[in-house]
Amino acid sequence: MLDIARRFRVDNISPLDITEEILQGIKQDPLNAYITVDETGARNAAKEAEEEIRQGSDNLLLGVPVAIKDNICTKGVSTTCASNILSNFVPTYDAHVVEKLKNSGVVIVGKTNMDEFAMGSTTTTSKIGPTKNPWDITKTPGGSSGGSAAAVAADLCAASLGSDTGGSIRQPASFCGITGLKPTYGSVSRFGLVAFASSLDQIGPMARSARDVAILYNAVKGYDPKDSTSVAMKYQPTSLDGLDMRGIRVGVPGAFFGEGLSTDVEKAVKDGISVFKELGAEIVDIDLAYIRYGVAVYYIVATAEASSNLARYDGVRYGLRGNNADDLIDMYIDTRSSGFNIEVKRRIMLGTYGLSAGYYDQYYRKASQVRTLIIQDFAKAFEVCDIIIGPTTPTPAFGLYEMIDDPLSLYLLDIYTIPANLTGLPALSIPCGFTKEGLPIGMQLMAPAFREDILLGAGISFQDHTRFHEKRPQWNMM
Amino acid sequence: MEYDVIIGLEVHAQLLTETKIFCSCSTIFGDKPNTNTCPVCIGMPGVLPVLNKKVVDFGIKLGLATNCHISKTNIFARKNYFYPDLPKGYQITQYENPLCEHGFLDINVDNTVKRIGITRIHMEEDAGKLIHDLKSHRSLIDFNRAGVPLLEIVSEPDIRSTAEAYSYLMELRQLLVYLEICDGNMEQGSFRCDANVSVRPKGSVSFGIRTELKNMNSFRHVQRALDYEINRHIGIIESGGNVLPETMLWDAVSNTTQPMRTKEESHDYRYFPEPDLIPVVVDDAWIEEIEKRLPELPRDKRARFVNVYGLPEYDAEVLTQSRSVADYFEQCVSLLNSPKEISNWIMTEVLRVLKEGSEDIKTLKVTPEMLVSMIRLINDGTISGKIAKDIFEEMATTGRSPELIVKEKGLVQITDEDILKDIVREIIENNPKEVDVYKKGKVQLLGFFVGQVMNATKGKANPRLTNKIIREMLKQ
Ligand SMILES: [Zn+2]
Numbered sequence: 003m004l005d006i007a008r009r010f011r012v013d014n015i016s017p018l019d020i021t022e023e024i025l026q027g028i029k030q031d032p033l034n035a036y037i038t039v040d041e042t043g044a045r046n047a048a049k050e051a052e053e054e055i056r057q058g059s060d061n062l063l064l065g066v067p068v069a070i071k072d073n074i075c076t077k078g079v080s081t082t083c084a085s086n087i088l089s090n091f092v093p094t095y096d097a098h099v100v101e102k103l104k105n106s107g108v109v110i111v112g113k114t115n116m117d118e119f120a121m122g123s124t125t126t127t128s129k130i131g132p133t134k135n136p137w138d139i140t141k142t143p144g145g146s147s148g149g150s151a152a153a154v155a156a157d158l159c160a161a162s163l164g165s166d167t168g169g170s171i172r173q174p175a176s177f178c179g180i181t182g183l184k185p186t187y188g189s190v191s192r193f194g195l196v197a198f199a200s201s202l203d204q205i206g207p208m209a210r211s212a213r214d215v216a217i218l219y220n221a222v223k224g225y226d227p228k229d230s231t232s233v234a235m236k237y238q239p240t241s242l243d244g245l246d247m248r249g250i251r252v253g254v255p256g257a258f259f260g261e262g263l264s265t266d267v268e269k270a271v272k273d274g275i276s277v278f279k280e281l282g283a284e285i286v287d288i289d290l291a292y293i294r295y296g297v298a299v300y301y302i303v304a305t306a307e308a309s310s311n312l313a314r315y316d317g318v319r320y321g322l323r324g325n326n327a328d329d330l331i332d333m334y335i336d337t338r339s340s341g342f343n344i345e346v347k348r349r350i351m352l353g354t355y356g357l358s359a360g361y362y363d364q365y366y367r368k369a370s371q372v373r374t375l376i377i378q379d380f381a382k383a384f385e386v387c388d389i390i391i392g393p394t395t396p397t398p399a400f401g402l403y404e405m406i407d408d409p410l411s412l413y414l415l416d417i418y419t420i421p422a423n424l425t426g427l428p429a430l431s432i433p434c435g436f437t438k439e440g441l442p443i444g445m446q447l448m449a450p451a452f453r454e455d456i457l458l459g460a461g462i463s464f465q466d467h468t469r470f471h472e473k474r475p476q477w478n479m480m
Numbered sequence: 481m482e483y484d485v486i487i488g489l490e491v492h493a494q495l496l497t498e499t500k501i502f503c504s505c506s507t508i509f510g511d512k513p514n515t516n517t518c519p520v521c522i523g524m525p526g527v528l529p530v531l532n533k534k535v536v537d538f539g540i541k542l543g544l545a546t547n548c549h550i551s552k553t554n555i556f557a558r559k560n561y562f563y564p565d566l567p568k569g570y571q572i573t574q575y576e577n578p579l580c581e582h583g584f585l586d587i588n589v590d591n592t593v594k595r596i597g598i599t600r601i602h603m604e605e606d607a608g609k610l611i612h613d614l615k616s617h618r619s620l621i622d623f624n625r626a627g628v629p630l631l632e633i634v635s636e637p638d639i640r641s642t643a644e645a646y647s648y649l650m651e652l653r654q655l656l657v658y659l660e661i662c663d664g665n666m667e668q669g670s671f672r673c674d675a676n677v678s679v680r681p682k683g684s685v686s687f688g689i690r691t692e693l694k695n696m697n698s699f700r701h702v703q704r705a706l707d708y709e710i711n712r713h714i715g716i717i718e719s720g721g722n723v724l725p726e727t728m729l730w731d732a733v734s735n736t737t738q739p740m741r742t743k744e745e746s747h748d749y750r751y752f753p754e755p756d757l758i759p760v761v762v763d764d765a766w767i768e769e770i771e772k773r774l775p776e777l778p779r780d781k782r783a784r785f786v787n788v789y790g791l792p793e794y795d796a797e798v799l800t801q802s803r804s805v806a807d808y809f810e811q812c813v814s815l816l817n818s819p820k821e822i823s824n825w826i827m828t829e830v831l832r833v834l835k836e837g838s839e840d841i842k843t844l845k846v847t848p849e850m851l852v853s854m855i856r857l858i859n860d861g862t863i864s865g866k867i868a869k870d871i872f873e874e875m876a877t878t879g880r881s882p883e884l885i886v887k888e889k890g891l892v893q894i895t896d897e898d899i900l901k902d903i904v905r906e907i908i909e910n911n912p913k914e915v916d917v918y919k920k921g922k923v924q925l926l927g928f929f930v931g932q933v934m935n936a937t938k939g940k941a942n943p944r945l946t947n948k949i950i951r952e953m954l955k956q
Contacts, residue, residue: 075526088525095519097526196525200755229528230757307755310560313569314523318621334562357560357750366752 003160003214007062010055017055017065021048021109024067027158028112033134033143035153037072039112040079047109054107062217064107069159071150072113073120074205075194076100083196084128085118087315087322087341097194098229099163099205099222106221111159114149118343119312120165120198122146123173123412124405127345132402135177136475137441141399144174150208151178155475161209161218165195167202168300169395169419172431175208176394176444179433181215181461181471182208184419186451187426188233190219191226197311199304200231202423211471212432212461216240219454238455244466245459248282253387255290258418264397270435270443271393277464278391288383288390292376293421299376300420301413302356302369309353315341348409377425384450389460393418394431394444422448430457433470442470481718482682485710486690487639487675488599491652493631493662494606494670495538501605501629502529502572509668513611513622521627523567528756531556535629536760538661539579539603540770542631545655545777546598548583550767556603556754561747564619565608567626573604575751579762585635585655586779587647596648597636604630631661637676637687642706649673649699654778658803666698673702678723679713688713689723693737695730705730709737781806789819798827804841805831811848821855829872845879846872854882866939867891895942900933900949903941907932908953918954926950 009015021044028039044067051065070076073083075093077100082088096104103110115133117125125148126132133148135141136156143152147164151174154162164171166184175182183206190205197203207218220239226232254275259268279285317323317337324336342350356365383390396415405412422429427448434445449456465471500507503520519527536554543550557575583598608626612619633652639645653671656662664671678690693709696702709728716723728737776784778800785796785806800806805826812822830851834841854871857863863871863886874885886892894900907929908915918925929950933941 073526081525083525091525093519093524093526095524095527193528194526197756228530230530231755306752310558310570310750310752313560313562314525314567316562316564316569318564319522319567320524330564354750357752359748359750362750362752 003066003209003217004062004211006066006160007064010065017048017051017109018045020065021045021067021111024111024159027156031156031158032139033136033152033156033158034131035114035133035149035156035158036069036112037082037084037115037128037130037149038080040076040110043079044109044111047104047107051107051109059107061107063103063221066108066161067111067159068103068108068218069111069114069150069153069162070100071116071147071162071164073116073165073196073198074100074113074163075196076110076113079113081113081196082129083119084116084130085341085343085346086129087337088196089129089322091321093194095194097205098191098226100194102222102224103163108221114147114153114162116149117146117170118346119196119308120146120167120170120203121308121345121349123169123416124402125149125152125174126402126406127343129343134402135399137179138399138439140401141441142177142402142404144177144395144399146170146174147182147208148174151175151180151182154178154180154208154210157474161207161214163205163218163222164208165198165203165205166419166423167198167204167304168416168423171206171208172394172419172422172429172444172446173416175431176433176446177399177442179442179444179470179473179475180208180210181212181433181465182206182431183215183219183454183457184422184429185219185223185454186233186428187423188231189223189237189428189452189454191224191229191232193226193228197307199307200311201307202300202304204423212430212458212465213242215430216242216458216462219458223454233452235452240455240458242462243459244463245456246282247278247460247463250278250283250389250456250460251387252278252283252285253288253383253390254285255288255293255383255390255392257290257293258392262396262414262417263393266435266437267393267395267397267443271391271445274434274445274464275391277467278460281463281467286387288387290376290379290383290421292372292379293417295372296376296420296424297414297417299369299372300416300424301352302365303373303424305349305353306356306366307353309350309357312342312346312350317341345409373424376421380421380425380427380448388449389456390448392446394446395419398437398441398443418446427451428454428457430461432461432464433473434464434468435470436473440476442473483679483714483717484682484684485640485642486637486678486680486687487641487645487706488637489635489639489645489648490674490676491633491649492606492672492674493542493633493656493664495535495629495631495661496663497532497534497538497629499532500627501532501535501603502627505627507628509670511624513620513624516624517626521567522623523569529572529754531757531760532629535603536579536762537770538629538659539601539631540762540767541659541661541774542633542656543580543583543601544767544771544774545659546580546583546585546601546633548580548598548601550762551577551579551581552762553577554579554603554760554762556757557751558754560750563607565610565621565623565626567608567623571605571607572754572757573632574602578602585648585651587644587651589641589644589647594644596638596644599634599636601631601633604632606630642703642710645675645706646699646703649702651778654801658775658778660803669697675702675706675709677706677709677713679710679717688717689725691723691725692727693730694727694740697732701730701732704735705737708735712737775803785809789813789823791819791823795820795823795827798831799823802841808841808848812852815848815852816855818855818859822851825851825855825872829869833876845877846875850875850881857882857886861895861942862886862892864893864939864941864943866934866943867893870939891940893942894937894940895945897945897949900941900946901953903933903936904929904946904949904953907936915954929954
């Protein structure tokens with residue numbers, strides 16, 4: 003992103019040229035990163051940006067090609083959530099973040115592929131088929147924001163927006179070797195984000211570097227009265243200077259280095275932590291006793307909210323309508339049976355069960371109580387450290403369909419990312435190494451609420467001293 | 481056997497906010513279908529609710545007026561069920577923490593005061609409206625009503641008869657209208673009532689099986705439906721049967737209650753806290769602010785009208801039926817300290833004109849000043865009470881002052897005895913037969929002669945004086 007902004011001004015390259023380059027790249031994309039490309043919108047925005055740059059604007063976002071995950075509403079441009087049930091849905095409104103990006107002059111090139119309704123971590127459950135990992139096309143790019151991650155890694159955009167409910171920005175960022183931020187809950191408006199689990203969902207930026215992520219984050223964050231969970235406060239722009247790590251206390255939870263962690267990942271993350279130590283950080287061991295319940299709590303809360311959030315797709319007002327029906331109940335059944343894939347149905351069923359009379363107390367209420375304990379756990383941890391570091395995922399990218407028959411193991415792989423959603427805390431994934439096979443590995447940084455400045459500052463300092471984020475996948479055609 | 485009747489009522493009051501509870505669409509009734517809608521109230525993907533704080537204001541108002549405890553932390557909940565008029569597949573309502581709890585409302589039954597407990601009052605959104613088009617055999621949906629704010633007011637099962645239920649509903653409706661938070665229109669659906677009914681042998685302490693009663697669209701329907709349902713329960717029990725815990729629908733055509741299809745009532749609503757809204761914290765300052773602006777409540781006003789103005793209970797009841805009529809009365813009394821006289825004119829002429837026309841008392845052409853001037857004209861003998869009625873009518877249509885009307889139409893009373901005597905003399909001469917009959921003892925004929933005088937004077941003759949003169953002259 004920063005390099006493109008420089009090319010516009012120093013090399014006199016036009017945003018129109020870059021846009022055409024990107025649109026050409028997407029046409030030949032073997033990864034299936036996009037669901038919808040908005041060529042006209044992109045060219046128009048590029049033209050406007052070109053004019054403003056010529057007039058000397060120093061707005062770094064001008065003309066920068068950005069991709070938007072397909073669960074974020076774009077006015078006049080189809081927004082499908084990679085689902086059959088919304089395959090014909092064209093919003094009449096922009097999501098708050100899209101409005102903000104348009105106002106800041108970026109070029110929105112299109113909508114990226116994802117797991118249907120963001121339920122998944124492989125980008126294989128999309129109605130248009132899977133997105134592939136640019137580092138190895140037999141591997142998953144992760145998910146659910148797999149399209150947004152792959153597009154950045156393969157230079158099919160300069161940066162992108164994803165959404166993160168249990169790791170859906172950070173895990174694909176880690177699998178694709180890019181940087182991704184799940185911001186503090188309430189710092190980025192959810193207006194226009196098609197809800198999966200409202201109390202966990204958060205839109206966030208994905209880009210090659212922490213600096214780019216910070217620029218995009220500055221552009222989309224802020225209070226929005228249209229989202230009641232948006233926090234009304236003064237948002238300072240996050241600095242693009244690195245954070246002086248001297249005296250910063252880095253907490254390392256033992257629980258993040260337990261069973262199931264691949265040795266490659268463990269080594270890369272520990273090396274990463276050493277980099278911070280060399281930069282002057284103080285390493286402290288911390289204890290997070292309750293995070294072992296994180297996955298269980300998450301799948302109860304997230305599916306419960308999802309079962310309710312997805313009730314509106316009933317074929318009555320918009321979207322797919324099953325016509326194989328004689329009465330109302332049949333119409334509901336036909337619409338929802340043919341409109342949702344198996345994973346979405348599985349979660350709707352789970353969530354419905356967890357909220358049912360007689361089960362609410364032992365599932366949803368209990369899960370909410372444990373969620374509070376996890377929040378308290380982190381609050382205590384942040385009394386003794388400023389930042390918590392661990393792996394983003396236990397393993398690097400795995401085979402595209404390797405986990406297809408084993409949803410439970412797949413759910414367990416979200417173990418490190420889930421706590422940030424349950425607690426609302428910000429978390430950043432940055433590249434910190436590669437496996438022997440050359441697959442990228444991500445490291446997760448967590449900070450107290452609204453301390454993205456610490457996260458991004460630390461990320462920028464790390465990347466100023468390492469080169470992992472600069473390495474590009476071999477197949478790169480551009 | 482004798483039975484106790486146990487009734488609990490659930491009222492849904494549509495609020496008079498300008499905009500809906502979670503979006504800025506208008507709440508106006510009767511617009512073209514689906515014109516007052518937006519992505520939020522029709523449940524489009526990705527949109528979010530934003531609470532209209534006015535709804536909380538209104539809820540607190542009613543809570544204070546019904547002596548409720550106002551909850552400090554208010555959490556909204558989702559009530560999940562599928563129905564085409566419910567855009568999101570869930571209704572946003574309150575479940576575990578209602579805005580108001582543990583209140584009461586005093587009602588009058590047979591001249592005694594009875595206290596009915598209010599279990600809870602909570603805020604929620606209304607659904608849309610299904611319209612079945614008989615011509616095309618299609619079902620259409622109007623979402624104008626979707627998202628209109630409601631207060632649900634749940635009573636304790638303290639109501640013991642249909643008459644008490646009626647009185648409770650009247651009292652509650654009057655309160656809502658007084659507080660200016662609901663127009664109380666049952667026919668248009670802005671004031672809706674469901675009932676829980678059970679009966680038990682007199683003296684028994686355990687409750688009988690109850691049924692829920694729905695679809696009563698007027699006060700009369702409520703009375704009929706309750707009477708019917710109570711008798712139905714008793715009939716079942718006396719014939720040795722068991723009342724089923726069903727939901728019954730009132731059928732206004734057959735005047736019976738019919739069970740709702742079980743498929744529609746076997747809901748598990750899967751309530752859980754609404755994650756799209758943050759808890760609404762109602763602090764003391766907020767409550768005090770509302771309390772300060774709370775108007776005098778109907779019961780207090782009634783009592784004051786009796787105590788301060790010396791009005792009969794009946795007058796106080798009628799005059800305080802509406803806040804604006806009561807205000808009108810008090811404005812008149814502030815101009816002329818003659819409460820009973822003013823009350824009489826309001827209860828007869830003013831309310832009649834209001835009833836006949838579509839006019840509101842605030843737009844009534846007869847201002848308190850005009851009414852009082854007219855009463856003064858009667859009291860100083862300028863006009864008769866009969867003429868005053870005509871003048872009132874004239875004021876109501878033209879809005880001109882009574883003095884002007886009297887002057888223009890020459891309606892000043894004839895109080896000159898000589899003029900009246902001449903007229904009476906002429907009438908006696910022209911009606912010898914009637915005079916004869918009168919003198920033979922049929923004194924009721926006095927009215928005939930008075931009528932003749934009034935005819936001759938176009939009603940301007942002073943009635944008292946006319947009576948006196950006729951009597952005197954017929955004695956001769
Ligand atoms: Zn609306």
